[in-house]
Amino acid sequence: MSQPRHLAGEFFLSGDEACAEGAINAGCRFFAGYPITPATEIAERMSERLPEVGGTYIQMEDELASMAAVLGASWGGVKAMTATSGPGFSLMMENIGLGAMTETPCVVVDIQRAGPSTGLPTLTGQGDMLQARWGSHGCYSIIALSPDSPQELYDLTIKAFNLSEQFRVPVLIMSEAATGHMYERVVIKSVEELELLPRRKPNVPPEEYLPYQPDDDLVPAMASAGEGYGFHTTGLTHDERGYPAMSVEAQDRLIRRLVDKIEKNKDAIIELEEDGTENAEVIVCSYGISARISQMAVQMARDEGMKVGILRLITVWPFPDERIRGLAQTARAFVVPEINYGQIVREVERCAGGKRTVLVPHMGGTVHNPHTIFEAIRQAVK
Amino acid sequence: MTKVIVSNQKHPLDTYLRTDRLPHIWCPGCGIGAVLHAFLRALLDSGVDLKKVALVSGIGCTGRVAGYVRLDSFHTTHGRALPFATGLKIANPELKLVVFSGDGDLIAIGGNHFIHAARRNIDMTVICVNNFNYGMTGGQLGPTTPLTGRTTTTMRGNIEEPFNIPYLAAAAGAVYIARWTTAHIHSLEHSIGEALAKKGFSLVEAISPCPTYYGRMNKQPTGLDQIRYFRYNSIVRHGIDPRLVGIEANGQIVVGKFVDIERPYIPGATGSGNGRTT
Numbered sequence: 001m002s003q004p005r006h007l008a009g010e011f012f013l014s015g016d017e018a019c020a021e022g023a024i025n026a027g028c029r030f031f032a033g034y035p036i037t038p039a040t041e042i043a044e045r046m047s048e049r050l051p052e053v054g055g056t057y058i059q060m061e062d063e064l065a066s067m068a069a070v071l072g073a074s075w076g077g078v079k080a081m082t083a084t085s086g087p088g089f090s091l092m093m094e095n096i097g098l099g100a101m102t103e104t105p106c107v108v109v110d111i112q113r114a115g116p117s118t119g120l121p122t123l124t125g126q127g128d129m130l131q132a133r134w135g136s137h138g139c140y141s142i143i144a145l146s147p148d149s150p151q152e153l154y155d156l157t158i159k160a161f162n163l164s165e166q167f168r169v170p171v172l173i174m175s176e177a178a179t180g181h182m183y184e185r186v187v188i189k190s191v192e193e194l195e196l197l198p199r200r201k202p203n204v205p206p207e208e209y210l211p212y213q214p215d216d217d218l219v220p221a222m223a224s225a226g227e228g229y230g231f232h233t234t235g236l237t238h239d240e241r242g243y244p245a246m247s248v249e250a251q252d253r254l255i256r257r258l259v260d261k262i263e264k265n266k267d268a269i270i271e272l273e274e275d276g277t278e279n280a281e282v283i284v285c286s287y288g289i290s291a292r293i294s295q296m297a298v299q300m301a302r303d304e305g306m307k308v309g310i311l312r313l314i315t316v317w318p319f320p321d322e323r324i325r326g327l328a329q330t331a332r333a334f335v336v337p338e339i340n341y342g343q344i345v346r347e348v349e350r351c352a353g354g355k356r357t358v359l360v361p362h363m364g365g366t367v368h369n370p371h372t373i374f375e376a377i378r379q380a381v382k
Numbered sequence: 383m384t385k386v387i388v389s390n391q392k393h394p395l396d397t398y399l400r401t402d403r404l405p406h407i408w409c410p411g412c413g414i415g416a417v418l419h420a421f422l423r424a425l426l427d428s429g430v431d432l433k434k435v436a437l438v439s440g441i442g443c444t445g446r447v448a449g450y451v452r453l454d455s456f457h458t459t460h461g462r463a464l465p466f467a468t469g470l471k472i473a474n475p476e477l478k479l480v481v482f483s484g485d486g487d488l489i490a491i492g493g494n495h496f497i498h499a500a501r502r503n504i505d506m507t508v509i510c511v512n513n514f515n516y517g518m519t520g521g522q523l524g525p526t527t528p529l530t531g532r533t534t535t536t537m538r539g540n541i542e543e544p545f546n547i548p549y550l551a552a553a554a555g556a557v558y559i560a561r562w563t564t565a566h567i568h569s570l571e572h573s574i575g576e577a578l579a580k581k582g583f584s585l586v587e588a589i590s591p592c593p594t595y596y597g598r599m600n601k602q603p604t605g606l607d608q609i610r611y612f613r614y615n616s617i618v619r620h621g622i623d624p625r626l627v628g629i630e631a632n633g634q635i636v637v638g639k640f641v642d643i644e645r646p647y648i649p650g651a652t653g654s655g656n657g658r659t660t
Contacts, residue, residue, distance in 0.1 A: 030473055032465075056472050056649075060465060061498040068462035068495075069469030072438070075456065076473025098459050225436040225454040225470060226477050232400065232449055234457035243403060244449060244457075 005052045008190035015150040015180040016083075019109055019173070020045035022157030023081050025191045028107070029055030030080040032069035034062055034088060037121045038177040039111040042083035063088035067095035071104045075233070077199070077224035079161055083109035085177075087118065089128055089135070096170050097136030098235045100258060103168035103212070103220065105199065107160045110172060111180035114339070114364025124177035125364035126288060126339035130346075132172050133317050139255050141262035143269060144172040144317035146287040150184045156314070162197040163269060167261055168219050174316060176339065178289040178367050199224075206230060211242040212254075218261035266318050273312040276302075280309030282380045283327055284335045285348050287313040289367050294337055297373035306381050316344065324351035331355060333380040337373045339364050356380060395422050398432070398452050407446055409517075411597075411605020413564035413590030414444050417511050420567050420588075421482065422451070424574035435478045438467040440487035442518045443592075444511040447482040461492030464499040467506055475649040478578065479506035486516045489545050490525040500554035503582045503647040509574065510547060510585060513592035521595025528631035532599040546628035548640050551585045558584035559624065559641035563612035564591060566637060573639060582647035589635060600631070 007021050020042050023031070031046040033039075047057040055078075060066040066082045073080035084092060089110045099106055110132065114125030128135075132144045143163050145156045153175055160171040202209045202221040211231045214220045223229035236244040237251045245254075262269065275298075277283055282301075284294045291312040301308040311327065313320065324334075324347075334352050336345040337360035349357040360376045362368050399422075408414050425435065432453060439448035441460035448455040458466045463481045471479045481488075488496050488510050499506070515533050516522040522535040526547065530539040548559045558580040560573035570588055577584035591597055591608030602608045612635060619627075620638040627636040 030469065032469060058468070058472060060468075061494050064462060065465035065468075065495050065498070068458065068465035069472075071458075072456075072466040072469025072471075073473035074469075076470045076477070078473040080469065080473070094459055095462060098462075224474070225456075226434050226474050228433040230433070230452055230454060232455045232457070234449060235459060236457065243400075 006191040007188045009188060011186050011188060012183060013150055013186045014041060014183050015147070015153040015175060016041035016111065017045050018150040018154035018186045019083070019157050019175070019180070020049060021188060022154040023107070023161070024049050024053055025188065025194060026079065026158040026161035027196055028079045028081050028161060029053065030070070030073035030078045031055070031057045031082065032060050032066040032073070032080070033082045033084065034060055034066050036085045036088045038113055038180050039083045039085045039109065041180070042109060042111070063091035064094060067092040067108070070106045071095055071099050071102070074104045074106045075225055079105070081107040081109065083111065085111050085113050086115040086125070086128055089131065093131070093135040097138060097140070099170040100136065100140040100142060101235050102233045103222070103258070104170065105164035105168055105222070106170050107157065107164055108170055108172050109157070110174050112174065112176040120365050122177065123365040124289065124339060124367060126176055126290060127343070127364065129174060129316060129338070129340065129343040132174050139259065141259045142172060142317055143167065143169060143262060143315070144174050146174045146313060146316045147179060148288055148292045148312065149179065150182055150186050153179060154186050154188060158194060162195070165197045165199055166219070167265065167269070168200070168222060169262065172317070174288065176289050202229065210240045212238060213240040214257060214261070217265060218257050262318050269315060269318060270320050271314040272320055272323060273314055275310045277309030277311055277327055279307060279330065281307040281332045282335055282377055283309045283311050283331045284337065284373070284377065285311045285313065285324070286337050287316055287344065290337045290339055293367045293370055294373050296370040297377060300370065300374045301377045306377065308377055313344070319347045321351045324348060325353060328353040328355045333358060335360060335373070335376050335380050337362070337368050337376070339367065395419065398422050398426070399450055400452055403450055406450055408443060409594040411591055411593040411608070412443070413513065413588070413605070414447065414511055416564045416567055417509065417570065417588040417590060418447055418450070420571040421509060421574050424571045424578060427575055428578045430478050430578065434476055435480065436470055437480045437482055438463045438470065439481070440483040440492060442484040442487045442516065444482060444484035445487055461487055461490070461495065463487065464492060464495040464508070468499060468504050471504060471506055472649050481506060481508045483510065485510055485512040485514070485526040485547065486524045489547060489550070493525065497550065497554040500551055500556040500583045503555055503557060503645050505581055505583070505647045505649065507574070507577045507580070507584045507586070510587045511590045512547065512587055513590045513596055515592060515596040517592045517595055521592070521599060526629070528629055528633070530631045531596070533596065534599070544629070546624065547587050548585070548624040548627050552624040552641050555583070555645065556585045556641060557582035557643050557645050557647070560639040561587040561589065561627065562637050563589040563616055563635060565609050565612040565616065569637070576639070582645060
């Protein structure tokens with residue numbers, strides 16, 4: 001086996017390629033996937049790169065199998081990921097639920113295209129944002145990140161692996177075709193400079209190990225298969241031993257913890273970027289490529305003397321309720337551009353305390369025209 | 383006066399079961415426990431380090447096996463035991479992977495995964511308990527319900543041709559295929575032992591009674607009736623062409639070892655998933 005080969009330096013990469021390099025440098029050594037535009041380049045790059053670092057790429061028969069294999073690999077003690085787009089993301093929901101229920105660290109990348117159904121396979125969209133939060137049945141919480149550039153697809157993929165290990169949850173990267181297929185300069189630090197979180201391993205002997213006994217931060221330690229712990233894990237509601245527990249009490253305890261371990265650790269999870277939000281009359285709240293397009297609109301508004309700030313949601317889930325409530329104390333209105341007919345705007349409106357919340361929808365296929373966003377800002381200022 | 387003898391003796395296999403989870407959920411007369419017994423005996427006899435065994439199940443009555451064995455065990459989603467096990471095996475090729483699930487889980491909702499795991503020849507042993515219907519949900523039509531068989535969703539008799547599991551597995555590329563019934567428990571144990579020793583995708587189909595549903599609805603209302611049917615209507619044909627082992631309602635059941643071949647498997651000797659590790 002050759003020496004592990006990690007990139008370091010400056011590169012001209014697409015977002016998809018940057019994502020794959022982020023995964024490699026984060027220590028991902030297993031990728032199971034199924035080809036789908038516009039995420040295919042991630043699979044192609046991983047199929048080339050993983051064997052060079054001692055990992056494995058496997059092309060599964062569908063996205064149901066891809067997600068199941070990723071969970072299996074994670075329980076085998078290996079950092080694992082998959083990448084897909086809308087139709088595949090729908091199929092993955094089943095085992096994303098199993099991942100949430102069994103608290104399995106892994107990373108799922110959704111390079112969104114415009115839907116529903118087959119939609120516009122090669123063209124951009126942001127229509128999966130609520131599916132990311134609520135797509136699998138039942139009650140759980142999840143983490144979703146939204147990069148706005150190839151550089152951030154690299155950076156946030158590493159962050160996603162760290163968060164998934166820290167909180168034992170599938171972490172979703174909600175990008176889109178526009179960013180996945182965008183080529184830009186990407187700066188890659190040497191792997192030695194990265195802070196990578198290891199798996200939280202049990203520190204008790206096997207006979208004392210309770211697979212679902214949480215630590216103080218509500219996250220339990222995780223043994224891998226083959227280490228002698230002889231543990232059981234199930235998608236059924238379970239107790240601290242990992243045994244099925246069909247009771248109201250067990251359901252209450254487990255579901256509260258699965259949700260609370262994310263929602264009560266929001267401060268440690270949420271990353272936002274703000275520009276000019278203090279004393280702004282209007283705040284443009286957006287994410288991913290739409291936040292990037294919004295920058296131009298915000299500049300146009302400022303050039304005309306309007307007090308406009310921009311809040312970019314790098315973390316979309318869990319949602320930054322507190323920060324938006326805080327901004328609603330001073331702002332008169334929120335403008336929310338997104339490439340769908342209104343998804344994250346619902347969350348903003350929920351937290352806006354009655355302040356005007358304006359959706360700037362775009363059904364998909366391209367990014368917004370900045371003038372459309374500018375016009376919405378101007379209307380909101382009136 | 384009747385003398386009641388209370389034995390403190392443990393069952394010899396108790397050490398390998400999560401006895402704190404007993405009694406199990408299976409009905410009186412069900413065959414899954416017998417198949418589990420045969421599996422555990424074969425596993426112990428194989429000399430495999432039990433710490434390196436991982437058992438994966440899907441959903442259904444047989445899917446509950448994962449919850450009763452004292453092994454690293456995974457009770458996953460319906461139909462997805464095989465891809466889950468594929469990821470687990472590739473992540474840690476040292477593991478001996480066993481998938482223990484039912485015919486509905488493996489052949490209907492998981493049918494696509496079944497043919498692809500066999501095609502890839504993933505190194506694992508699959509034990510498929512076939513009871514001709516969905517027991518967990520109350521006896522509905524399954525992918526193996528014989529033509530004319532009555533179930534709660536085919537009260538007038540099944541009009542669909544069932545899957546012949548060994549033939550399907552052989553066509554897809556499985557390297558070891560055997561079938562027995564729960565009336566052939568020693569042969570079943572022997573075949574599971576051979577399957578565990580085999581490199582590549584090995585399949586043992588275990589025909590099992592489901593007196594609560596399939597048996598009751600098809601004029602074999604007790605476990606004993608079904609075992610008798612298996613016992614007196616089975617014929618051993620080692621090496622027979624798997625095309626010829628389809629099962630008809632109340633018909634003959636061909637049992638034996640049908641396939642035992644060699645083929646490159648995954649993960650290979652290099653430990654890589656697809657042979658591409660350099």
